[in-house]
Amino acid sequence: MAENNPFPGENNTGHVWDENLRELSNPPPKWWMIALWASLAWFVGYGFLYPMWPIGQEPTQGLLGWSQMDEYNEAVAEVEKMRAPYENKIAGMNAAAILEDSELQEYIQRSAKVLFGDNCAACHGAGGAGNIAFPVLADDNWLYGGQIDTIMQSINNGRAGVMTAHAKILSDEEINTLAQYTLTLSQGKDDPAGKTLFQQKGCIACHGMDAKGMHALGSANLTDGIWRFLPEAGETQLDSAEYTIRHGVNDPNDPQTREAQMPAFKDRLDDSDVKKLAVYVHTLGGGQ
Numbered sequence: 001m002a003e004n005n006p007f008p009g010e011n012n013t014g015h016v017w018d019e020n021l022r023e024l025s026n027p028p029p030k031w032w033m034i035a036l037w038a039s040l041a042w043f044v045g046y047g048f049l050y051p052m053w054p055i056g057q058e059p060t061q062g063l064l065g066w067s068q069m070d071e072y073n074e075a076v077a078e079v080e081k082m083r084a085p086y087e088n089k090i091a092g093m094n095a096a097a098i099l100e101d102s103e104l105q106e107y108i109q110r111s112a113k114v115l116f117g118d119n120c121a122a123c124h125g126a127g128g129a130g131n132i133a134f135p136v137l138a139d140d141n142w143l144y145g146g147q148i149d150t151i152m153q154s155i156n157n158g159r160a161g162v163m164t165a166h167a168k169i170l171s172d173e174e175i176n177t178l179a180q181y182t183l184t185l186s187q188g189k190d191d192p193a194g195k196t197l198f199q200q201k202g203c204i205a206c207h208g209m210d211a212k213g214m215h216a217l218g219s220a221n222l223t224d225g226i227w228r229f230l231p232e233a234g235e236t237q238l239d240s241a242e243y244t245i246r247h248g249v250n251d252p253n254d255p256q257t258r259e260a261q262m263p264a265f266k267d268r269l270d271d272s273d274v275k276k277l278a279v280y281v282h283t284l285g286g287g288q
């Protein structure tokens, strides 16, 4: 080939087209070749040391015996080890005692926040700030009571306070008077006509003579200006109060009744988690 190379001395392959178009043979730079071989060696070495080759059902395990799953399990075990002393303590204490234990508080705040986010926030809002028709937990206004044991009961057994629908018992006018009455109560007034009706029509049986509600029944305090059932778009708080009086709350005989169901968690969460949540909710606004 070299003899009839029309461009002797040049590093070409001897292939010539159109008289002078040649294929040259320049080796790639050395650094490039070194990098190529090094990466190939890395690839093969890595393939033997770590899980990689897809042979059979499972990829090869690698000579180092490393696996992502093991690493994950070790990390989880480490976290569990750190949690164990706290968890053991919580398991052996009742919620009231936990509340007194300042060492546990910080741990509970962190772990219960996650539990609350997973199990409760969908209804009660992030940090217990409440949602329309779901009670705020981050205040000191309680339907059933904010003592630690009462909160435990609310979480373990669930709650569903009942107010009878009054659509068939009261006239529209009476409903309006009573709704007005509850609204003015929270403005510090105590209208005598409304009060008489409130007593005659049995509202006091559940909300009490002073209309402040009863923890045993979960009936609302009607004097504090905190409304659980808020008006829909275009309505006023008066409309909303009228609706509650007309259709009640959790009244099985009225299909339009307001729903207020707190699910029971005793079969869904273990004992320690309920205690942690009760302590957490208590610190949000517990006490009375």
Ligand code: HEC
Pocket: 116, 119, 120, 121, 122, 123, 124, 133, 134, 135, 137, 141, 142, 143, 144, 145, 146, 151, 154, 155, 159, 160, 161, 162, 218, 259, 260, 261, 262, 263, 265, 277, 278, 281
């Ligand atoms: C499906 C919605 C829903 C979920 C989920 C839920 N709740 Fe409730 N919760 C309610 C409703 C509704 C009420 C009010 C019940 C009533 O009016 O009788 C309530 C009431 C309560 C009360 C009583 C409040 C008071 O004022 O006395 C506490 C405490 C409470 N919830 C805590 C929790 C905790 C903690 C979780 C998570 C483990 C949780 N709830 C999950 C809907 C829910």
Ligand code: HEC
Pocket: 143, 161, 162, 163, 164, 166, 178, 179, 182, 198, 201, 202, 203, 204, 205, 206, 207, 217, 218, 219, 220, 222, 226, 227, 228, 229, 230, 241, 244, 245, 249, 260
């Ligand atoms: C059988 C018991 C019962 C009777 C009787 C009853 N209530 Fe209620 N009432 C409740 C309960 C329980 C709630 C729900 C509290 C909650 O979940 O926030 C409620 C809620 C309300 C609310 C809504 C409060 C809010 O925060 O949105 C109003 C208004 C109200 N009642 C007014 C009345 C009036 C007026 C009467 C008399 C006609 C009456 N209730 C009779 C138990 C009762």
